[in-house]
Amino acid sequence: MNALTAISPPASDLATAWFCDVVAAERNALSGFLRQPLAAVADTVALIARQARPIVLLGVGKSGHVAAKLAATFSSLGTAALFVNAAEAAHGDLGAVESGSVVVILSNSGATDEIVRIMPLLKARGCSLVGIIGRIDSPLARAVDYLIPAEVEREADHIGMAPTASTTLHLAIGDALAVAVSRTRGFTREDFLRHHPAGLLGRQMIPVASFMRQGDDLPKVTPSTSFVDLLAVMSSKRMGAACVVDADDQLVGLIVDGDVRRHIQAHPDVHIATAGEIMQPSPQVIGTEANVGDVLLMRSAGSGSWLVLPVVDGSGRLRGMLHANDLLQG
Structure with missing residues (x-):
C-alpha cells in the first residue's frame, strides 16, 4: 500500500470546517x-467611462485568468475590453494595445x-x-497612474500560498469597476440583452407578439x-383559461x-352561471410592445406566478394571450 492510499479521508465535519475557513478568509479579504480609503476609484471609473477605444486587461498566471474574465464582463456591460497575456505581450501581442489606451x-x-518588462x-x-x-x-x-490597493492579510488555502483570497478580491474589484462604469455610461437592461443575442438572454429581446396566441387560437x-359554452372554449383552445371581453x-x-x-x-x-360571474376582474396583463425579458422581469419581481397572461394594446383591447410554456420552448 502506498502513502496515498494509506491516508484516510477526513471526517465530514473536518472537511466542512476547512471549506468554511476558505470562504471566511475570502470574505475577510473583501x-x-x-x-x-478608496481614493482612486472615482477617478478610475471616470477615466474608463470616457474611453472610446477598448480598454486592456493585463495579467499573467492566475491574475491573467481573472483579467480575461473581467475583459468579458466589461464588454458585456457596454465597455469594449480585451485581454492581453503579459507573458505574450513582449512577443507581439502588445500590438493589440492602441496608443492612449487605458490598461488595467x-x-x-x-x-x-x-x-x-x-x-x-x-x-x-x-x-x-x-x-x-x-x-x-x-x-x-509605484509605476501606475491610478492605484487600487488589493492587499490581503493571507491567502485562503491551508499553506497560504495558492492565489485564492487575492484572486477573489481582484475579481470583485474588477467586477465593481465594470458595473460602476456601466452605470456611469447609462447602460440599460435593453443594452445588455442586445449584447447577448444567443441563448435565453437573446430570447428576452423577442417581442411578446411572437409568442402570444391570437386569432382563432385565442380563448x-x-x-x-x-x-357550458365557457367550458367548450377553454377545452378547445387548450390554454386552461379564457379571456372575457366586452363588445x-x-x-x-x-x-x-x-x-x-x-x-x-x-x-x-x-x-x-355565466362567464361574468366566474371571472377575475381586472386581471394582470402585459402590453403588446413588451418583450419576453419584460415578462420574465415581471415574474421575478413578484408580480404574480401566472400561467397565462393576456396581452392588450394601449387602449386595453385584447390582442393575444401568453402561456408560460410557450416562453420556455424553443
Whole structure:
C-alpha cells in the first residue's frame, strides 16, 4: 500500500470546517478592502467611462485568468475590453494595445517580471495605467497612474500560498469597476440583452407578439357566455383559461381552471352561471410592445406566478394571450 492510499479521508465535519475557513478568509479579504480609503476609484471609473477605444486587461498566471474574465464582463456591460497575456505581450501581442489606451494591470506581487518588462513600452504609447495591485510598495504600484490597493492579510488555502483570497478580491474589484462604469455610461437592461443575442438572454429581446396566441387560437368569451359554452372554449383552445371581453374587445376579466373549480364548489348549480360571474376582474396583463425579458422581469419581481397572461394594446383591447410554456420552448 502506498502513502496515498494509506491516508484516510477526513471526517465530514473536518472537511466542512476547512471549506468554511476558505470562504471566511475570502470574505475577510473583501471586508478588509472596503475598510480602506478608496481614493482612486472615482477617478478610475471616470477615466474608463470616457474611453472610446477598448480598454486592456493585463495579467499573467492566475491574475491573467481573472483579467480575461473581467475583459468579458466589461464588454458585456457596454465597455469594449480585451485581454492581453503579459507573458505574450513582449512577443507581439502588445500590438493589440492602441496608443492612449487605458490598461488595467492585475498583479498580486506587484513585481511580476512579464509586466515590469513592458511597462516602459506602455508608457511610451501614452497609455493610462490602472493597477489592481496586492503590494503598494512594489514596482508596479509605484509605476501606475491610478492605484487600487488589493492587499490581503493571507491567502485562503491551508499553506497560504495558492492565489485564492487575492484572486477573489481582484475579481470583485474588477467586477465593481465594470458595473460602476456601466452605470456611469447609462447602460440599460435593453443594452445588455442586445449584447447577448444567443441563448435565453437573446430570447428576452423577442417581442411578446411572437409568442402570444391570437386569432382563432385565442380563448375568448363575453360576460354573458354560459357555463357550458365557457367550458367548450377553454377545452378547445387548450390554454386552461379564457379571456372575457366586452363588445369592443376590451378585456374585462380572466378565467382560469382554478376559478371554474372554486365556482363549482361554491355554487353546485353551475349550469346557470355565466362567464361574468366566474371571472377575475381586472386581471394582470402585459402590453403588446413588451418583450419576453419584460415578462420574465415581471415574474421575478413578484408580480404574480401566472400561467397565462393576456396581452392588450394601449387602449386595453385584447390582442393575444401568453402561456408560460410557450416562453420556455424553443
